[in-house]
Amino acid sequence: MTSMHLEIKDVSYSFDGKQNILEKLNLHVDEGEFVTILGPSGSGKSTLFHLTGGILKPDDGDILLDGKKINGLKGHISYMPQQPSLLPWRTVLDNVLLGSELAGFKDKEKAKVLLMKAGLGEYEQAYPHELSGGMKQRAAFIRSILSPQHLMCLDEPFSALDELTRVQMQEWLMSFWEEYRRSVLFVTHSIDEAVFLSDRIYVLSAKPATVIKEVIVPFSRPRREEQLLSEDFFNLKRELYAALKPTFTT
Incomplete structure (x- = not known):
C-alpha cells in the first residue's frame, strides 16, 4: 500500500x-x-x-x-461524518460501495467479505431503515474502508x-x-x-x-x-x- x-x-x-x-x-x-x-x-x-x-x-x-x-482540492480523503449518511434508497451493499463507485471502480466481493466481518453479511440487501444505530455506523465505516483514499477522517x-x-x-x-x-x-x-x-x-x-x-x-x-x-x-x-x-x- x-x-x-x-x-x-x-x-x-x-x-x-x-x-x-x-x-x-x-x-x-x-x-x-x-x-x-x-x-x-x-x-x-x-x-x-x-x-x-x-x-x-x-x-x-x-x-x-x-x-x-x-x-x-477534493478527493484526497475518505470521510465518515457524525451521522452515517446512508442513502435510504440504496441497499447496505450499494451504500458501502458508494465511495469506490464514485472513484470509478467497485469490488462487490470485497465489500461482501467486509460486511460479513462487520456482522452485516445477512443485511447486505437490507435498507438503512432496517438497521440499528450501531449497524449503520459499521456500514458507514466499511464504506470508508472501501474508498480508495489512504487517509480516513x-x-x-x-x-x-x-x-x-x-x-x-x-x-x-x-x-x-x-x-x-x-x-x-x-x-x-x-x-x-x-x-x-x-x-x-x-x-x-x-x-x-x-x-x-x-x-x-x-x-x-x-x-x-x-x-x-x-x-x-x-x-x-x-x-x-x-x-x-x-x-x-x-
Whole structure:
C-alpha cells in the first residue's frame, strides 16, 4: 500500500474574514497512525476536516499530503461524518460501495467479505431503515474502508450512540483498524474515547483553535475495555482534562 503523510502547517481559517476559527494550527498524521483531535465543542474540529477534504480552503498555511499541497482540492480523503449518511434508497451493499463507485471502480466481493466481518453479511440487501444505530455506523465505516483514499477522517462517529453501544463500537473499530491499518484522523470531545483509540492525541484550545498539547498514548495494542478502568488510563485522562479545563470557560 502507498505510504501516507498528512501535514497541517500553520493553518488559519475564518468564516467571516474577521475572527479566526483556527489559528496557525500544526499537526501531522503518519502512515498507519490513529491520531485524534480532542477539543471543546465549537473549537473548529469539524472545520479542520472540511479544510483537509477541500470543501473549505485555508486563509493562511498549507495542507500537505505526501508533500503535495492540497489546499482546496477534493478527493484526497475518505470521510465518515457524525451521522452515517446512508442513502435510504440504496441497499447496505450499494451504500458501502458508494465511495469506490464514485472513484470509478467497485469490488462487490470485497465489500461482501467486509460486511460479513462487520456482522452485516445477512443485511447486505437490507435498507438503512432496517438497521440499528450501531449497524449503520459499521456500514458507514466499511464504506470508508472501501474508498480508495489512504487517509480516513472520522468525525465523532459514535457521538449519537448510547454509552454501551459506543464502547462496543470503539472495540469493533479497533479490531478492524488493527487488521487494515489505514491512517486515521479522528475527531471527538470524549477524553475516554481519545485515549482508548489513539496512538497520538492533539488537544485544541477554544476558538481561535490552536494545538495546546500533544500526547503520545503509551498503551500497547490490542486494547480492551478493561483498560478503561486501569490506573494508567485514569492518570492520562487527568492529564488531558487538565489541558482541556481552561478551554471550558474561555
